[in-house]
Amino acid sequence: MSAPTMEEVARRANVALSTVSYALNGTRPVSEETRMRIWAAMDELGYQPHALARGLASKRSRIIALLFPALSRGFGATELEFVTAAAEAAQSRGYHLVLWPMEIHGVGDLQQLIRQSLVDGVLVMEVRLNDERIELLRRIGVPFSIIGRPAAPSDIGFADIDFEQTTRDAVTYLVGLGHRQIAFLNHAEESFNAGYGPSVRAAAGFEQVTRAAGLTPISRFCGDTALAGREVFEELIRAHPKVTALATMNERATVGVMQAAAERGWRIPDDLSIVSLVSSARVAEMTLPPLTAMTPPSAELGQLGVETLIDQLEEDNHELVQRLLPCRLVVRGSTGPSPDPALRSHPKSVPPQGPTG
Amino acid sequence: MSAPTMEEVARRANVALSTVSYALNGTRPVSEETRMRIWAAMDELGYQPHALARGLASKRSRIIALLFPALSRGFGATELEFVTAAAEAAQSRGYHLVLWPMEIHGVGDLQQLIRQSLVDGVLVMEVRLNDERIELLRRIGVPFSIIGRPAAPSDIGFADIDFEQTTRDAVTYLVGLGHRQIAFLNHAEESFNAGYGPSVRAAAGFEQVTRAAGLTPISRFCGDTALAGREVFEELIRAHPKVTALATMNERATVGVMQAAAERGWRIPDDLSIVSLVSSARVAEMTLPPLTAMTPPSAELGQLGVETLIDQLEEDNHELVQRLLPCRLVVRGSTGPSPDPALRSHPKSVPPQGPTG
DNA sequence: CTGAAAGCGCTAACAC
DNA sequence: GTGTTAGCGCTTTCAG
Numbered sequence: 001m002s003a004p005t006m007e008e009v010a011r012r013a014n015v016a017l018s019t020v021s022y023a024l025n026g027t028r029p030v031s032e033e034t035r036m037r038i039w040a041a042m043d044e045l046g047y048q049p050h051a052l053a054r055g056l057a058s059k060r061s062r063i064i065a066l067l068f069p070a071l072s073r074g075f076g077a078t079e080l081e082f083v084t085a086a087a088e089a090a091q092s093r094g095y096h097l098v099l100w101p102m103e104i105h106g107v108g109d110l111q112q113l114i115r116q117s118l119v120d121g122v123l124v125m126e127v128r129l130n131d132e133r134i135e136l137l138r139r140i141g142v143p144f145s146i147i148g149r150p151a152a153p154s155d156i157g158f159a160d161i162d163f164e165q166t167t168r169d170a171v172t173y174l175v176g177l178g179h180r181q182i183a184f185l186n187h188a189e190e191s192f193n194a195g196y197g198p199s200v201r202a203a204a205g206f207e208q209v210t211r212a213a214g215l216t217p218i219s220r221f222c223g224d225t226a227l228a229g230r231e232v233f234e235e236l237i238r239a240h241p242k243v244t245a246l247a248t249m250n251e252r253a254t255v256g257v258m259q260a261a262a263e264r265g266w267r268i269p270d271d272l273s274i275v276s277l278v279s280s281a282r283v284a285e286m287t288l289p290p291l292t293a294m295t296p297p298s299a300e301l302g303q304l305g306v307e308t309l310i311d312q313l314e315e316d317n318h319e320l321v322q323r324l325l326p327c328r329l330v331v332r333g334s335t336g337p338s339p340d341p342a343l344r345s346h347p348k349s350v351p352p353q354g355p356t357g
Numbered sequence: 358m359s360a361p362t363m364e365e366v367a368r369r370a371n372v373a374l375s376t377v378s379y380a381l382n383g384t385r386p387v388s389e390e391t392r393m394r395i396w397a398a399m400d401e402l403g404y405q406p407h408a409l410a411r412g413l414a415s416k417r418s419r420i421i422a423l424l425f426p427a428l429s430r431g432f433g434a435t436e437l438e439f440v441t442a443a444a445e446a447a448q449s450r451g452y453h454l455v456l457w458p459m460e461i462h463g464v465g466d467l468q469q470l471i472r473q474s475l476v477d478g479v480l481v482m483e484v485r486l487n488d489e490r491i492e493l494l495r496r497i498g499v500p501f502s503i504i505g506r507p508a509a510p511s512d513i514g515f516a517d518i519d520f521e522q523t524t525r526d527a528v529t530y531l532v533g534l535g536h537r538q539i540a541f542l543n544h545a546e547e548s549f550n551a552g553y554g555p556s557v558r559a560a561a562g563f564e565q566v567t568r569a570a571g572l573t574p575i576s577r578f579c580g581d582t583a584l585a586g587r588e589v590f591e592e593l594i595r596a597h598p599k600v601t602a603l604a605t606m607n608e609r610a611t612v613g614v615m616q617a618a619a620e621r622g623w624r625i626p627d628d629l630s631i632v633s634l635v636s637s638a639r640v641a642e643m644t645l646p647p648l649t650a651m652t653p654p655s656a657e658l659g660q661l662g663v664e665t666l667i668d669q670l671e672e673d674n675h676e677l678v679q680r681l682l683p684c685r686l687v688v689r690g691s692t693g694p695s696p697d698p699a700l701r702s703h704p705k706s707v708p709p710q711g712p713t714g
Numbered sequence: 715c716t717g718a719a720a721g722c723g724c725t726a727a728c729a730c
Numbered sequence: 731g732t733g734t735t736a737g738c739g740c741t742t743t744c745a746g
Binding site: 715716717718719720721722723724725726727728729730 | 736
């Protein structure tokens with residue numbers, strides 16, 4: 001009933017217990033013949049090494065922790081894909097992935113968890129520019145890699161979406177469609193000020209690309225809600241009536257924009273083009289028309305994050321991996337050639353109408 | 358630098374190593390005074406028990422595995438919320454949650470994983486009516502609990518959405534709005550035939566409630582894509598032109614329905630009401646109008662699943678927990694009073710138009 | 715190339 | 731109440 005141990009394997013193969021260990025781990029050469037006998041014994045018994053015992057003796061648990069902020073903003077299908085990919089990558093390298101949901105500021109808990117010596121390393125996601133967790137991890141000396149980038153990532157491995165490039169690509173695409181007055185709807189101002197990476201870097205990318213194209217950058221902060229989207233869009237259009245295209249950072253706000261546009265009698269993409277920066281297919285396909293979006297390489301990031309970490313754990317002189325991956329443009333129905341803004345209808349004829357009306 | 362051990366704590370508190378262990382686990386009474394000394398020593402040293410050593414000695418790792426199908430259909434925000442809740446529940450009971458992404462049929466891998474004695478129990482999600490994993494788990498003798506229900510769940514703990522009740526509630530709500538011709542859009546026929554629980558049970562619930570209300574049940578299978586949604590809806594309306602309300606199982610199909618309705622010139626909810634069965638807020642709010650939906654109790658399910666499992670692990674004579682939780686109705690903009698079907702516009706005037714048009 | 719044996723840090727008898 | 735000690739199943743010296 002109980003699982004076979006290495007000792008039983010050794011007895012059955014007529015070798016010393018340690019020889020089985022060596023054969024299993026390749027830590028020391030073992031003659032072809034004995035190895036065969038050992039293998040045979042192992043699968044006759046259905047032997048699997050005991051993970052805890054192995055970890056205790058070797059001081060390497062082969063478990064890594066995925067640290068993620070509990071139910072935070074913007075946690076959706078994209079992040080799930082990421083988590084899945086991370087777990088699969090870990091598994092395929094013989095590791096396990098444990099989930100540590102945790103408030104960004106729950107640094108005390110983190111330390112406790114790590115002191116339990118359960119994990120060899122930590123993968124951190126949703127990293128802020130100045131993230132307490134990074135500093136703590138570094139101080140404790142646990143190997144870790146991160147998804148996202150802190151302010152000065154000089155000496156840590158990371159994988160991140162290239163938000164600057166993504167934003168540039170999106171705007172370049174809009175410019176290619178003939179749009180000249182392009183606005184950028186960022187996350188809320190608080191996020192930006194708090195140094196939230198996507199917000200800060202997308203803004204930088206937008207500045208660059210619009211200036212490089214000889215356009216005037218128009219941008220707004222906007223809370224991650226439909227209501228905020230409506231309000232900000234209304235204000236934006238009043239201030240810049242000639243805007244014909246929008247790049248948005250948040251899907252809920254995007255829906256608000258679409259509502260507001262519809263109430264104005266504007267059709268998408270005929271009167272207004274919208275490209276959503278960083279939207280998964282699942283979400284982008286929920287709107288009418290479906291959103292042209294920059295789709296994040298979630299699976300690649302998850303895999304890359306894990307690989308980076310494991311390399312670091314296994315190789316002594318590993319090279320530091322720092323990778324930026326841009327999102328892929330997926331054209332759906334929310335973008336089209338630039339209209340002549342002067343020909344669009346005016347808002348006065350359509351009474352404001354609630355989303356549930 | 359290296360973590361303090363129990364021995365150091367014992368020395369510092371002037372007690373035997375075992376006394377520290379007893380004080381820590383409450384396995385044996387320890388006098389108030391010594392316990393205080395031990396506690397003091399523990400937090401002066403910042404002691405945390407070594408998880409692997411403890412697990413090896415006690416034969417209980419305090420790790421549970423979450424078995425989930427890798428990137429399967431319908432895996433989204435809802436499931437993520439569930440996973441997060443499960444991880445939090447585990448953490449708050451002193452357990453860790455490891456992720457085991459795995460094909461439904463990768464039953465051999467499951468066995469290997471379990472033989473490693475890494476986990477005390479397994480939490481299975483996305484359970485099919487006849488799920489190979491359940492049978493294997495039972496045969497191996499690992500404690501487990503499940504989210505979802507297999508065909509004959511007589512002797513295993515589970516937590517599941519009450520799809521029958523959920524569907525009844527949704528239809529009852531529509532009936533209350535005056536609708537009399539209500540159609541049900543199930544998942545694809547293959548899912549149903551494969552015994553996919555949500556599909557089978559929601560269908561049963563729909564039958565019951567419509568008959569009880571003296572209505573004729575109208576239902577269709579429908580693939581989980583917008584295109585399928587459009588096609589099935591068109592066929593449905595041709596066959597049953599008086600249908601004024603729809604209950605749908607899948608969000609993508611729902612979007613297709615909304616497209617098709619819009620092309621017909623029908624307004625939602627004025628000409629057609631839609632209630633989405635089992636949609637998270639995040640997704641339901643992406644459409645225009647936002648979807649009235651039955652929102653799954655994801656967090657509760659995750660927590661319940663973990664609690665059920667841990668109870669089973671810790672108590673000897675645990676009672677079998679089998680819980681069904683209905684979804685909560687959240688009214689948004691896609692439902693309203695029943696229109697007079699005769700007054701709705703006819704499709705001929707509006708040319709068919711692609712989703713990206 | 716192989717074997718013997720000393721731990722890894724803790725739990726749980728078994729003593730007193 | 732507390733102390734002593736034999737493992738848990740494996741890795742890894744140290745001897746051959």
